[in-house]
Amino acid sequence: MATSASTTTKGVNEQVFEWEGKDRNGKVVRGEMRAGGEAMVSASLRRQGILVSRVKKRRSSGGRAIKQKDIAVFTRQLATMMRAGVPMLQSFDIVGRGATNPRLTKLLNDIRQDVETGTSLSASFRKHPLYFDALYCNLVEAGESGGILEQLLDRLAIYQEKTVAIKQKIKGALTYPIAVLVVAFAVLAVIMIFVVPAFKDVFTSFGAELPAPTMFVIALSEFFVSYWYLIFGVIGGGTYFFFQSWKRSESMQRTMDRLLLKVPVFGDLMYKSAMARWTRTLATMFAAGVPLVEALDSVGGAAGNIVFAEATEKIQRDVSTGTALTASMQSTGIFPVMVLQMAGIGEESGSLDHMLGKAAEFYEEEVDEAVKSLSSLMEPFVIVILGTLIGGIVVAMYLPIFKLGQVV
Numbered sequence: 001m002a003t004s005a006s007t008t009t010k011g012v013n014e015q016v017f018e019w020e021g022k023d024r025n026g027k028v029v030r031g032e033m034r035a036g037g038e039a040m041v042s043a044s045l046r047r048q049g050i051l052v053s054r055v056k057k058r059r060s061s062g063g064r065a066i067k068q069k070d071i072a073v074f075t076r077q078l079a080t081m082m083r084a085g086v087p088m089l090q091s092f093d094i095v096g097r098g099a100t101n102p103r104l105t106k107l108l109n110d111i112r113q114d115v116e117t118g119t120s121l122s123a124s125f126r127k128h129p130l131y132f133d134a135l136y137c138n139l140v141e142a143g144e145s146g147g148i149l150e151q152l153l154d155r156l157a158i159y160q161e162k163t164v165a166i167k168q169k170i171k172g173a174l175t176y177p178i179a180v181l182v183v184a185f186a187v188l189a190v191i192m193i194f195v196v197p198a199f200k201d202v203f204t205s206f207g208a209e210l211p212a213p214t215m216f217v218i219a220l221s222e223f224f225v226s227y228w229y230l231i232f233g234v235i236g237g238g239t240y241f242f243f244q245s246w247k248r249s250e251s252m253q254r255t256m257d258r259l260l261l262k263v264p265v266f267g268d269l270m271y272k273s274a275m276a277r278w279t280r281t282l283a284t285m286f287a288a289g290v291p292l293v294e295a296l297d298s299v300g301g302a303a304g305n306i307v308f309a310e311a312t313e314k315i316q317r318d319v320s321t322g323t324a325l326t327a328s329m330q331s332t333g334i335f336p337v338m339v340l341q342m343a344g345i346g347e348e349s350g351s352l353d354h355m356l357g358k359a360a361e362f363y364e365e366e367v368d369e370a371v372k373s374l375s376s377l378m379e380p381f382v383i384v385i386l387g388t389l390i391g392g393i394v395v396a397m398y399l400p401i402f403k404l405g406q407v408v
Helices: 038-047 068-083 088-098 104-115 122-127 134-146 150-206 212-248 252-262 266-287 292-302 306-320 325-332 339-348 351-407
Strands: 013-022 029-037 052-055
Touching: 013 038, 029 038, 029 325, 038 052, 038 339, 068 088, 068 104, 068 150, 088 104, 104 122, 122 134, 134 150, 134 266, 134 292, 150 212, 150 266, 150 351, 212 351, 252 266, 252 306, 266 292, 266 306, 266 351, 292 306, 306 325, 325 339
Parallel strands: none
Antiparallel strands: 013 029, 013 052
16 A cells, blocks of 8 residues: 655755655555655655655646635545544545645645644644634544544534535525626627617618617617726626625625625525524534533634624623523524524533534525525526516617508
8 A cells, every 4th residue: 555755854945756666575655755855755765764766746736726615525534534443644645645636635745744743633734724714623622632533523524514515505596696697797788789789770770769768778888889898897896896895894794794684585595504504513512522612712703694703702701701601692682582492401401512403403404495495586586687678678679660660
């Protein structure tokens, strides 16, 4: 079986080299090593008793960005192999070699090398906060300290799979209407810039007064033809500026997150998905043995909505002063009666993680139903918009022809 070198040379100009050789028993082994050059790789392998036959610098391949789904798949694979008794370093080797994304492979190799040199797994993950958030690292640390790393990795995998599934469902529900509206705008622009001017030339030859709807469409077409670059620039720049402001400005985030929860139909979906993530996160943290006050540090951000994040901060302050969790949740005014009752039962019976998990399952199912309802509602809504836009233009452009037919 393929192995990896255990010695890593640290340097400014380090590169990753792939090597192949034979060990003391004559068995062919191969692996990867980060070093400053081929000579350093060969020297390091010789010290380990490996007869080197090939050393080659690995080609740098950018690959696609690492997504949350990639981390979820990695967590599931790592949890499965460790529960099966596969050593941690060997598990990282297997997962890294099986990854199709070069960036993910590099990330896992870096973590493996840190662990190999004596760094704890949680500390290695904390070096990559872009991919492993505080919740992930805290659960891994709790697993390491409690000797139940395999169990907590399994819980982490379930949590991430649920979270990714919810996000994908919401994206799926929004992709169709957004794509249709973008195509509709493109078709509308083509009609205004190329089709309507052709009709205008025909109508000019009539020498008659045109109906008001036709005049409006022609005026709109002339504006498109004269300022098409300005229209596309304003729409593109405005969209970019809007999303950047939403991403970077805390006041903008607060305003939009509050607004999203109040939007008809869509707001209900956002509320249920945030509630599902909130309860699932707290249940996962509490089941891992993380103290409630510390667990709340990661819960607010995991909900994905600043309204829930601010409410969680208030709950954390109240709980730290001795207030019961259910009472502090109720004081925020954003949790439904069902969640409050289940949390109260969980506190009284000592099964808070189980009851919150049941609440999370309920809201995850509610998200499924909300996505189905949203999809069924959006289809006729989009059809009405397209019919009104395109149909209105067509009718406006054919009105003069109809009138001309009546005169004849």
